Amino acid sequence: xxxxxxxxxxxxxxxxxxxVTLSGNFDVAVSKVGFNDPLETTTLQQRRGVTVGSYGxxxxxxxxxxxxxxxxxxxxxxxxxxIDPRGTISDGGAFAFHSSYVGLSGGFGAIKFGRxxxxxxxxxxxxxxxxxxxxxxxxxxxxxxxxxxxxxxSIKWESNVYGGVSGSVMYTPGVNGDGVTITSYAGMPxxxxxxxxxxxxxxxxxxASLINVATGxxxxxxxxxxxxxxxxxxxxxxPSTNTTILTGQYTMGNSSFHFGYNKGQTMGLTSAVTTTxxxxxxxxxxxxxxxxxxxGYKYVMGDVDLIAQTGQQxxxxxxxxxxxxxxKVSGLRAVKNISKNTAVYVGYEGYNTxxxxxxxxxxxxxxxxxxxxxxxxxxx
Numbered sequence: 001x002x003x004x005x006x007x008x009x010x011x012x013x014x015x016x017x018x019x020v021t022l023s024g025n026f027d028v029a030v031s032k033v034g035f036n037d038p039l040e041t042t043t044l045q046q047r048r049g050v051t052v053g054s055y056g057x058x059x060x061x062x063x064x065x066x067x068x069x070x071x072x073x074x075x076x077x078x079x080x081x082x083i084d085p086r087g088t089i090s091d092g093g094a095f096a097f098h099s100s101y102v103g104l105s106g107g108f109g110a111i112k113f114g115r116x117x118x119x120x121x122x123x124x125x126x127x128x129x130x131x132x133x134x135x136x137x138x139x140x141x142x143x144x145x146x147x148x149x150x151x152x153x154s155i156k157w158e159s160n161v162y163g164g165v166s167g168s169v170m171y172t173p174g175v176n177g178d179g180v181t182i183t184s185y186a187g188m189p190x191x192x193x194x195x196x197x198x199x200x201x202x203x204x205x206x207x208a209s210l211i212n213v214a215t216g217x218x219x220x221x222x223x224x225x226x227x228x229x230x231x232x233x234x235x236x237x238x239p240s241t242n243t244t245i246l247t248g249q250y251t252m253g254n255s256s257f258h259f260g261y262n263k264g265q266t267m268g269l270t271s272a273v274t275t276t277x278x279x280x281x282x283x284x285x286x287x288x289x290x291x292x293x294x295x296g297y298k299y300v301m302g303d304v305d306l307i308a309q310t311g312q313q314x315x316x317x318x319x320x321x322x323x324x325x326x327x328k329v330s331g332l333r334a335v336k337n338i339s340k341n342t343a344v345y346v347g348y349e350g351y352n353t354x355x356x357x358x359x360x361x362x363x364x365x366x367x368x369x370x371x372x373x374x375x376x377x378x379x380x
Contacts, residue, residue, distance in 0.1 A: 018077075024063040026085065029134070029347075029375030031056030035367065056373030058133040058333060058345050061085050062098055075106040099150060109159040116156045119168050119198030120147035120245055123209035127247035127260025129298040129307045134347035134373050135331015141292060141313045145266055145284055146243045147213045151194050164203035170196040174216060192216050208248040215241045215267050215286070239287035239319075241265035247294075258296035258309070266290050266315060289321035290314060305335040315354075325354035341379040348372050 032051050063083040070076055082098035101114030120142070121132070130136035132143075143149050151172040158168045174193035193216035200209045217240045243264025250257045268286025292313035299306045310330045317323040333347040349371040 018067045018069040020065065020067045022063070022065055023380060025059055025061055025377065025379045027057040027059045027061050027133075027375060027377035029055065029057045029373040031134075031371055031373035034370045034372075056134040056347060056349070056371045057375055057377070058335070058347060059131060059377050060098075060133075073106075075104065078103045078105065078110075078112075101156075107160070109157060112156045112158070114154065115150050115152055116154060116170065117150060118148055118170060118213075119196055119200075119209065119211050120213060121149045123198070123200065123211055123245065123247040124260075126207050126209060126249040127258050127294045127296065128309060128311075129256065129258050129296040130309050130331050130333055130347075133333075134371055135307075135309060135329070135333050135349040137309075137311050137327075137329025137331065137349070137351065140327055140351060140353075141294075141311050141329060142262075145313055145315065146262055146264065146290060146292070147196075147211075147245065147267065148194070151196075152191065154194075161202075164201050166200050166202075168196075168198040168200075170194070170198075205251040206248070207250075209246070211245040211247075213241075213243050213245070213264075213267070239265075241267055241287055243267070243290070254300045256298045258294070258298070260294035260311070261292070263291040264289075284315060287319055289316040303337040305333075305337070307331075307333045307335070327354050328352040342377070344374075344376050346372075346374050 030051065033055070061084065063085060065081050065083075067079045068076060069078075079102045081100045084098055099114075099116055101112045101116050103110055103112035103114075105111075124138060124142065125131060128136045128138065132138035132149075151170065154170055154172040156168060156170040159166050172191070172194040174191045195214045196211065198209060198211045201207065241264065243262055243266075245260070245262040247260045248258070266284050266286055266288040268284065290313060292311065294309065294311040296307070296309035308331070310328075312326055312328045314324050314326045317325060328351070330350045331348060333345055335343050335345040337343045349369075351369045351371075353367060353369075355367070
């Protein structure tokens with residue numbers, strides 16, 4: 001009892017100086033995953049007809065804590081952290097997956113230090129009425145190909161809005177030591193540098209964004225000395241990349257129309273091959289020519305949302321860009337909004353990797369996959 005009173009007193013003392021808010025979202029789905037590559041293997045990830053929970057969700061589950069303090073003169077300080085209830089603190093998942101930053105805001109806009117949402121994932125809401133959930137293809141078409149969702153150890157400036165126009169600049173200096181092969185752009189402890197510049201416009205029925213994402217080259221050792229000081233001979237195994245993304249949304253009555261386009265080079269995965277989820281995704285090296293497009297439509301019918309979307313990403317298989325594979329994703333979702341914060345939904349996703357299992361390394365998926373899910377989401 002005494003410890004409880006001390007904790008409440010401490011919380012009251014903090015609240016006297018800063019306003020603390022707690023919010024969150026829980027989304028759980030039961031999904032049926034089908035693999036229809038004729039050469040599928042018998043591994044667990046590639047087994048036909050897998051039924052699972054907490055996969056194929058429509059939104060991200062998180063618990064968010066925000067502390068704001070009015071410093072006077074229009075200046076405000078903010079501390080923000082998102083906890084992923086799917087992870088644990090011991091494995092780094094709970095605090096590493098989502099946003100975590102401190103910042104100052106005022107007449108100059110806002111400046112943030114930490115791990116913030118990138119302009120590209122924010123703009124994804126314009127090109128994707130399905131967000132980043134089931135049917136959107138966000139992971140296989142964007143976040144593991146052309147742009148990251150968040151970057152570790154970043155600094156970001158966001159302007160105030162003037163006549164519907166706003167801008168942002170995010171810079172991640174990275175740690176790119178000679179003699180160490182670095183392909184990741186958001187990993188720990190080593191990563192390549194990232195610079196992202198965004199311009200957004202929102203006025204009436206139209207919303208649009210133009211974003212440029214540039215990454216620095218990653219070094220790798222070809223030879224290394226054995227006496228100190230160690231001298232390395234390095235080569236840029238992961239070349240610098242530059243990609244431009246254009247997104248837009250137009251709302252007309254109960255309908256909204258969504259589009260997206262990107263062109264540039266692949267960033268490269270945060271790891272050699274993605275191995276999470278029910279199926280693996282073939283690795284994408286950095287510096288490959290790539291282009292993609294998205295089209296989406298949403299219709300609001302009372303408390304029911306009907307959403308359809310299609311997208312594709314064309315990726316070169318060599319740096320010269322002489323051969324390409326095309327990933328394609330189509331998605332459907334129907335959402336029944338029971339209240340402002342509670343909804344049930346059914347979703348469908350069809351994903352074509354553009355490759356077959358026979359053309360990939362053993363244990364790496366190819367071919368086509370489908371996900372059909374039913375879920376419930378509750379926000380607070």
